[in-house]
Amino acid sequence: MRTHFDAELEERLIRYCSIDSQSDEDSTSQPSTARQFDMLNLLVEELRGIGAQDVHLTDYGTVLATVPATAEGPTIGFLAHVDTAPAFNATGVKPRVIRGYNGGPIRFPDAPELELSPEVSPYLGTRLGHDIVTASGTTLLGADDKSGVAVIMTAARHLIANPQIAHGPIRIAFTPDEEIGRGVDPRLAGDLKADFAYTLDGGAAGEIEYESFSADGAVVKIEGISVHPGTARDKLVNALHLGAKIIATLPQARMTPETTEGREGFLMIYEMRGTAAECELRFILRDFELDGLAAKGALLRQVCEAVAATEPRARITCEIRPQYRNMRYWLEKDMAPVELAQGACRDLGIEPVSVPIRGGTDGSRLTEMGVPCPNLFTGMQELHGPREWISVQDMALSTRVVLRLVERAAQG
Template sequence: MRTEFDRELEERLIRYCTIDTQSDEDSKTAPSTARQFDLLNLLVEELRAIGAEEVTLTDYGTVLATVPATAKGPTIGFLAHVDTAPAFNATGVKPRVIRGYNGGPIRFPDAPDLELSPEDSPYLGTRLGHDIITASGTTLLGADDKSGVAVIMAAARHLIANPGIAHGPIRIAFTPDEEIGRGVDPRLANDIQADFAYTLDGGAAGEIEYESFSADGAVVKIEGVSVHPGTAKDKLVNALHLGAKVIATLPQARLTPETTADREGFLMIYEMRGTAAECELRFILRDFELTGLAAKGALLRQVCEAVAATEPRAKVTCEIKPQYRNMRYWLEKDMAPVELAQAACRDLGVEPVSVPIRGGTDGSRLTEMGVPCPNVFTGMQELHGPREWISVQDMALSTRVVLRLVERAAQG
């Protein structure tokens, strides 16, 4: 039987996912795209409508709000990001609901050759009878992380409507640009005013995560020698050829995302752009340990130096910048927020699972800034592509975990 939360979460997720909020790494504004304001402004209106207090849209593009306390307890923050990944089309999202999933393959109306099945998405096979939301096949869905937005909104609405539930102050933050590593402005750690917080940005039911990748980003720029191709013999230095040589020289085995798993890190090129005159290669470097991260940076620099040595007329530079760090370094010193979320799961009959995130969240940055912030599941699966899906019932369970968590915190 569908519950009140099932209906609300389904409606919220569909409403939010139809709004294009894709971020843009090349933009210098905050948020990086004006279209993110379409959802941010809507959330301001919805928060005020449910009775949230201190609703603010900051000048760095984050929506902040408060659910007032009904009892003594710590101030707990809940965060989700509104942007969707630049990696795949997010324009014209058409969410659809497969009710009472029966275990067979799911096909997509706008991409007849595309299929989602338990054979290639095993978690789907465990959600028999659930209501499954996907897009139509030509876009991502955006459950990452609009499912987190929906869960927080549903929990906030429920708490405000039921003041008999004992809880301390609750702070809400909806951030932009998480997918491009800019979700946590340096001012947010102070502005959220929370003793600790949680991102609602996780996967399978029961996952309470306190370990993420440490991450750097790298930009390799290559300047060649531009000459008209008709007179290019012994003169032209093609920057694109040198860029291809950098990629080819990097070892592929056990180093790229498609060849690594579990606790293995990787080095990934995700964009190459330019002309024969000059080109730019963008990489992400990921590892659970700082020594492994440093080794991957050293390898990339070494390859760039080796390729540069083959053509002294070219200029090759490699700039590596930190993005975020493994939140375990701080959370393992005080596991109370993690244990609180785990206990809330157990209270609902769900055995919590803590596995390292092969990625990062706003919580990675916020934890590093001094606000402990583990990650809580929403149910999202197959992210950043056309087969992205989520179970409505998983979102409802996530909402109940949030509600139980804040009650437990007030009990001391």
């Protein structure tokens, strides 16, 4: 079952996932956390070590590099992000490999009560005999998106070591802060200098994604009136109570992530913090269509206004900011990058599948900025939590697709 690239991909993934590179939405620095430099600086060293050219770390925290052309062809970019999600613990990740998965439940040494099985993750049941990488149960793994980093690094090393493989110029970008929506600096599109690009940030084998959510973020701030609770009658205005009322007033059915699927959008509160005097609620708004996204923003504002009307002594504000837009709006005008990837998959006997991403990638922003950038699979599953896992053999398939893709592009 082991293939040509498995050992390198496994070694890279384990090394990368062991590095804490979690991003931080509350930080205003770029990147948002200094620990991301542990990955970024390592990748600069590794790229130089394999013979990549033009390797440098930009002042906005992105590693850029070039694999020189061996033939005429378009300049193709490949991107992956180095940060891991703030949604779950990412400190002290201990990756481990389950060799030749036999179809049964997978237990976690640091969380004996936790179980990963095909009942929990149906795709796992299709990976019998594969080498499965997970964490130890108390952290996420970080295959999102260190699997993409490993695939790009492995493909780049192979191309540089085998100059007989015909391909055009290849540009590599490793970005920070994708998980908090800051992965694509406005300067990246120009600095990448690619005709088109691909993010390696996808799931099941064969997935080639060119449609993502459109996304906004919202911050609701509530200012109440703080009074000693012993003398609070008719004086205290509890900001936390008003925040809870906003949450309770928002519709739950067919509106939250846990009640939606497919092409249905959602409105999700993901953080509430503060005191009786003042508190803050943070929401994400997602929809595949702009009118649906706008309707969710209008609903949130309407609820905030309705709750504010019940307590005129409080001050409630709702600020909504754009995050990214559905890349389909641009890619459907020129599907050549998508068709190139689909053809590469078919050449390798992999049937390509295109499903809408219930999320976004750096490619969403990059496409909007003028560099068409669909998303390719790496195999990652059960993201942002302790059951996160990936098949080494899926990563090898992804690497082969990248290599076949650049060859196909050079053939014209």
